[in-house]
Amino acid sequence: MTLNHIRTLYRRTPEIFRKPIEYIPIKYRLGGSNFSDTYSFLDQSEMWSHEQLNAYQREQLQDLLQHAVENVPYYHNIELSHDDPFLNLKEFPIVDKDLLRENKYEFKSESLNPKSTHNVTTGGTSGKPFSFLLDDSAYGAEWAFIMHGWRRVGYSPGDQMITFKGNNYENTDREKYWEYNPIYNTYEFSPFHLNSNTIDHYIQKIQNINPDYIHGYPSAITKFAKLSQDNSKHLPNITAVLAASENVYQTQREIIEDTFNTRLFSHYGQSEKVALAAECEYSNDYHFYPQYGVTEILDDDGQEVSIGERGEIVATGFLNKSMPFIRYRTGDYAIKGSVGDCPCGREYRTVESLQGREEKERTIFIDESNEVPIHTIYYTMHGSTLDGVSSIQFYQENPGEITIRIEPHSDSTAVDPDEIIDDLQGKLGEDFNIEINFVESIDLTESGKKKLLIQEYE
Numbered sequence: 001m002t003l004n005h006i007r008t009l010y011r012r013t014p015e016i017f018r019k020p021i022e023y024i025p026i027k028y029r030l031g032g033s034n035f036s037d038t039y040s041f042l043d044q045s046e047m048w049s050h051e052q053l054n055a056y057q058r059e060q061l062q063d064l065l066q067h068a069v070e071n072v073p074y075y076h077n078i079e080l081s082h083d084d085p086f087l088n089l090k091e092f093p094i095v096d097k098d099l100l101r102e103n104k105y106e107f108k109s110e111s112l113n114p115k116s117t118h119n120v121t122t123g124g125t126s127g128k129p130f131s132f133l134l135d136d137s138a139y140g141a142e143w144a145f146i147m148h149g150w151r152r153v154g155y156s157p158g159d160q161m162i163t164f165k166g167n168n169y170e171n172t173d174r175e176k177y178w179e180y181n182p183i184y185n186t187y188e189f190s191p192f193h194l195n196s197n198t199i200d201h202y203i204q205k206i207q208n209i210n211p212d213y214i215h216g217y218p219s220a221i222t223k224f225a226k227l228s229q230d231n232s233k234h235l236p237n238i239t240a241v242l243a244a245s246e247n248v249y250q251t252q253r254e255i256i257e258d259t260f261n262t263r264l265f266s267h268y269g270q271s272e273k274v275a276l277a278a279e280c281e282y283s284n285d286y287h288f289y290p291q292y293g294v295t296e297i298l299d300d301d302g303q304e305v306s307i308g309e310r311g312e313i314v315a316t317g318f319l320n321k322s323m324p325f326i327r328y329r330t331g332d333y334a335i336k337g338s339v340g341d342c343p344c345g346r347e348y349r350t351v352e353s354l355q356g357r358e359e360k361e362r363t364i365f366i367d368e369s370n371e372v373p374i375h376t377i378y379y380t381m382h383g384s385t386l387d388g389v390s391s392i393q394f395y396q397e398n399p400g401e402i403t404i405r406i407e408p409h410s411d412s413t414a415v416d417p418d419e420i421i422d423d424l425q426g427k428l429g430e431d432f433n434i435e436i437n438f439v440e441s442i443d444l445t446e447s448g449k450k451k452l453l454i455q456e457y458e
Contacts, residue, residue, distance in 0.1 A: 031140015149278030168426025
């Protein structure tokens with residue numbers, strides 16, 4: 001049974017049967033030795049010199065590139081003609097999601113072990129699902145990087161936290177807008193049902209939990225902060241707010257930090273696991289982890305930008321060899337900073353103003369007064385929900401209802417519309433009206449782009 005199957009089985013298990021998981025030591029819940037070994041390695045290497053980190057990157061990069069030219073068909077014709085792996089890296093083409101989607105089997109390693117990999121399906125900003133293979137070991141290793149970053153604001157694995165996350169919530173009709181997840185020792189709260197009518201239930205539950213940290217989408221946490229300001233009930237003291245999965249705007253940071261009287265701390269990553277960065281405890285700049293992969297900041301011509309210039313994040317990850325992403329365009333942008341010129345003492349690359357794709361900020365209206373970002377709905381439709389879907393588009397004319405246009409890979413029988421509706425209503429509520437239309441192709445805009453969300457309100 002693969003990791004993907006185990007996680008799917010866990011999500012489908014009634015909450016009462018999940019409870020005993022919390023008695024399993026935290027390191028095993030988070031990926032066993034893949035988590036604990038990586039976490040220990042980050043302890044050892046966090047304050048390495050620039051020379052030590054460079055030597056580690058060289059070793060990892062050389063191993064990855066050698067693996068790619070020997071085992072990945074797309075790279076068979078590339079010669080590693082330099083002694084310096086960083087020069088060899090420049091011989092590899094820059095790739096993007098469309099290229100990998102269209103040539104998926106060319107990017108699969110011929111030496112992969114199916115028993116130690118799992119398939120990941122994520123959304124795309126144009127509404128085209130993206131499916132790829134990931135090493136099972138990447139799960140625990142990535143959580144080690146994320147939680148080691150959180151340590152900068154005092155977090156230790158297993159500390160009590162609450163999360164605002166785009167999952168399905170099955171008991172909202174009983175005014176239960178949360179589920180306990182013992183794997184991470186967190187209560188996951190619905191961002192979809194958060195409004196002035198439900199805020200009392202949220203605050204009462206959070207008072208009972210008494211968490212140390214709040215984690216999740218900054219848009220949802222900002223909404224929670226605003227609603228809690230108008231509520232007479234007091235929130236417990238929060239050590240830090242851990243933002244993820246969305247752009248963080250200065251107004252959000254100010255609202256959250258003023259409301260909870262603590263630091264908002266953000267990290268950056270992707271489902272493809274090619275680059276990971278976390279804010280510094282001394283500023284809001286991000287440090288990219290050199291132990292995670294090689295990160296380039298490139299201009300439109302594919303050339304490295306100078307310090308102080310803005311460019312696209314193009315990255316090569318070390319965590320995945322079953323389908324290695326080499327010089328992968330993330331579609332995200334940042335202002336390049338220096339290496340080692342930081343009060344924290346880390347010899348990591350810094351970046352400023354790290355921003356993702358604008359499409360993530362579009363919102364769907366649940367009703368006249370409540371809206372949620374499109375990415376909390378669509379980008380969390382992982383796994384079999386999108387099987388058979390070539391492209392998807394959301395169309396909304398009125399709050400509380402939406403039409404989904406689906407362009408299937410071959411024919412509509414390969415797509416399960418009931419599964420899609422169940423998935424979305426599990427997030428938005430059973431009263432949210434969803435209609436699915438199958439189309440031969442999704443129309444493009446005048447500029448030739450596909451829009452994920454179209455809204456036409458009178």
